Amino acid sequence: MTGLDPVSANRAFGGVQGVWKHASAATGTDMTFAVYIPPHDQGATLPVVWYLSGLTCTHANVMEKGEYRRACAELGLILVAPDTSPRGEGVADDPDGAYDFGLGAGFYVDATQAPYAPHYRMWTYVTEELPEIIGAHFPVDMGRQSIMGHSMGGHGALSIGLRHPDRFRAVSAFAPIVAPSQVPWGQKALGGYLGPDVAAWRSHDAVALIEDGARLPALLVDQGEADAFLAEQLRPHLLREACDRAGIDLTLRMQPGYDHSYYFISTFMDDHLRWHAARLG
């Protein structure tokens, strides 16, 4: 592994909000991520919550607007927020510069299709390379991990959580894409990154993973009822139906009046972190 460079560090809620940059072997680019370390005893190791962000976001959106530090400080949780795609010279973007594919929209898959395959390897980055870095450089107890995300990042949290049931003790999401194979955002992204064979999409589709046998003890999902993407892109009833059939204990909370923004996320962040902390021990 190459070096890890500090970008910024700010004291907050008794701990430190850091931003770090490193040359990623997975993506072949520099990658930036945020880590909040709460106050803790010297030598202690802490559970770690992964937060995966949505379309157009970097590591910075949740860091600035997510309002997670108070609860992380109180509960003793480290929170890691990766970027949502590779970036930089030579990284292919959506041919039309659309917000929902390419830069800022890696969808947490390893692309197999040209011209995306060389850099768009967010699955490997988030599930292998970055955990190694976090485990090596921060005071984490890697035996106590959980994962959450928003929108595209909710898709990431669900699909990564479902495929790593022994790694993550809790999985939750804000307004997640639950069935990318069945909605326009997901069809564009999975088609573009993985190609037209929809069989290859199933391991990156939470509803399909559950249909194919993946299981988790419990899921927490909050969804705003005034979310402009609810009916076309998010469709939480598909997750409801899959969990019911599979016997997965899904707590799906429809929140009246809330939209897709960080005003929604920040409102319920505390609930999610407490739900994670209760399962992280």
Next chain:
Amino acid sequence: MTGLDPVSANRAFGGVQGVWKHASAATGTDMTFAVYIPPHDQGATLPVVWYLSGLTCTHANVMEKGEYRRACAELGLILVAPDTSPRGEGVADDPDGAYDFGLGAGFYVDATQAPYAPHYRMWTYVTEELPEIIGAHFPVDMGRQSIMGHSMGGHGALSIGLRHPDRFRAVSAFAPIVAPSQVPWGQKALGGYLGPDVAAWRSHDAVALIEDGARLPALLVDQGEADAFLAEQLRPHLLREACDRAGIDLTLRMQPGYDHSYYFISTFMDDHLRWHAARLG
């Protein structure tokens, strides 16, 4: 008064974070401000906390990064965040485009000097025009107001609070400019807006106002010890000494490791809002 146009409204913590725009008579420009309305009973009126922002900020910085909504919702407080200067075509800026004068740096004074006098009337805007709008359009109890601010906005909160002891039941600040007449930021701004006669600066200088007899029952100030502007621009010991001489009950908390950013502000926002709520009844 001309119309008030909604810019955005997002449900958050059970209330609504709104942004509004209007044609200001005071500044002769359009002005934008943010108002958070917490959940409340129909027909109720609520106390209002004014938050004045620092250099380079708009209404949006504290709205996105200030983490005030949880406490405002719990305590039943409305929070109003104005912009920091007039903006738009024909509004003079710093001749060199510096960040500490002109756009984003109105210093909460009514300019008397060319070319700033026509639009830079933030004192009148924040103390007269905007309160009228807030009183007319939002469910506020204008008998229960308090004021806080950060850096340049801390200067604004202190100077406005000291000159309106019957209006504001609580005054507090994060890393305020306490003696603009004695520090480079303030000397540049007060000189540029009010001219070279330093006698005219005293009514916009918290320490000078206290020396000249202004009084408040109590002040709460938090100041990060790792704030890069502490020694040259902020100098809270000048406020400490003035309050001691005047018998003003100043709680000045020096916070080890904290800088000048919203990571610092958001950490202590809750304490300030609780301190205000206790005095707003």
